[in-house]
Amino acid sequence: MPENLVEAKVSETNKSVLSKLHVRSKENKHIVNELRKELIKGLSAPSKYISSKFFYDKFGSQLFEWITKLPEYYPTQSEKSIIENHGNELFGQLSHVHLIELGSGDCTKISLVLKSIQSNHISTVNYCPIDFSISSIEKSKAILKHSFPQLKVNGVVTDFTKLQTLPNERPRIICFFGSTIGNFEPAEAEALLKNIQSIMNPGDQLIMGIDLVKDISILEKAYNDSQRITEAFNKNILRHCNTLLNTNIYPPHFKHHAFFNSDKSRIEMHLLAKEDIIIESPYLNQAIEIEKGESIHTENSHKYSFEAISELAYKCNLTIKRLFYDDRKWFSLIQLTK
Known part of the structure; x- marks a missing residue:
């Protein structure tokens, strides 16, 4: 999927996501606060990570539906x-x-x-x-x-x-x-x-x-599809972070990286920073710094x-x-x- 098509869909869907989040936060403020704490903990860790459950905002769920129809997946x-x-x-x-x-x-x-x-x-x-x-x-x-x-x-x-x-x-x-x-x-x-x-x-x-x-080639093709929908899915997790934390993360500043780790018998998905990045949020005590080449680990898929x-x-x-x-x-x- 061309990046501009993905970007075009994002602004439309994120408004809906934000609306849903606002309603849900009024009803379940404690739950949303716990989710924010979980995100901050992962982004602040020495080896940064975001739980794969954060893939599934409204647009992420739509992207995953598209992934399930890919020939490689x-x-x-x-x-x-x-x-x-x-x-x-x-x-x-x-x-x-x-x-x-x-x-x-x-x-x-x-x-x-x-x-x-x-x-x-x-x-x-x-x-x-x-x-x-x-x-x-x-x-x-x-x-x-x-x-x-x-x-x-x-x-x-x-x-x-x-x-x-x-x-x-x-x-x-x-x-x-x-x-x-x-x-x-x-x-x-x-x-x-x-x-x-x-x-x-x-x-x-x-x-x-x-x-x-x-076979490793079958596994890796499933997470690196030719239409780059899995890449868009991986990067969309950052947009979900922006919605939950009111952060300023710009997904195109990250590279999608998915590979099979033979020692742990799993596919790993990461987002690699293309440049030095500073993440700011009203929910952070201090800004989070990510160095060029540093990874945010977003998913494991054990086989x-x-x-x-x-x-x-x-x-x-x-x-x-x-x-x-x-x-x-x-x-x-x-x-x-x-």
């Missing part, structure tokens, strides 16, 4: 093919359940799940999308209510990594798609799954997507072997009930129980 299409091929086995008989989706994003995958459920059971399902982006939840709810009028949708805008409770009146199917677990350091992934396990009841299921180890998946499940006291692959065995969908 295999994870989304691979995972969807698994849901389409095995949806009846996983979801066909569901009724009177809470269908919970962590980090729900757009509704294309959950739509495939709902299509797998017998039509006369849809009215008994309560769908609960949990996402950091209020705009994603609102958009998904509108689409799903049009496609599945009898479906009950009750979204929750929150950070799913800090969940303390889930709807509890009926059995729960927790969907954790997109290999989002790969965005966490191994210790963080273990802590997250242990937390999810702790609030699961016997009989609940966790359906989790995990990206698999494969798992079957052995690593089994070890993670064992550590978290979760049992692998079934494991499904796409035709190329590039991606897996795992059914876990407590």
Whole structure:
């Protein structure tokens, strides 16, 4: 995507983002303050970082939807093919359940799940999308209510990594798609799954997507697409910072850098400063200085072997009930129980 097209969309969408943020800040001032503290902590660290959850403002969510349609970006299409091929086995008989989706994003995958459920059971399902982006939840709810009028949708805008409770009146199917677990350091992934396990009841299921180890060239192309949409997505995290912190960061002063770290079995995304940069904000005690060539680490995407998946499940006291692959065995969908 040409940079000028990206820039043209930004000014329009950031107004909407700012409006949403203003409404949400009045309702959840404490949450917004915590997000600001988290951003400042990362930008002030010796090795600077921004959590990947900050990718998903309204425009970031739109960019990611475009990414999922790129020929180089295999994870989304691979995972969807698994849901389409095995949806009846996983979801066909569901009724009177809470269908919970962590980090729900757009509704294309959950739509495939709902299509797998017998039509006369849809009215008994309560769908609960949990996402950091209020705009994603609102958009998904509108689409799903049009496609599945009898479906009950009750979204929750929150950070799913800090969940303390889930709807509890009926059995729960927790969907954790997109290999989002790969965005966490191994210790963080273990802590997250242990937390999810702790609030699961016997009989609940966790359906989790995990990206698999494969040829490095395939991995790196997926995060360095020819249309540069992933680059725009990576840089948009700085615009989200500007909205939250009222900072003056200029994204074109940074270079997109994505590569596979073989030692840690993960894709890393960074933003490299092209020049010396000073970040100022009314929420900072003093300006933050970034030297030319210095990196802001924005995302990890760990790739798992079957052995690593089994070890993670064992550590978290979760049992692998079934494991499904796409035709190329590039991606897996795992059914876990407590």
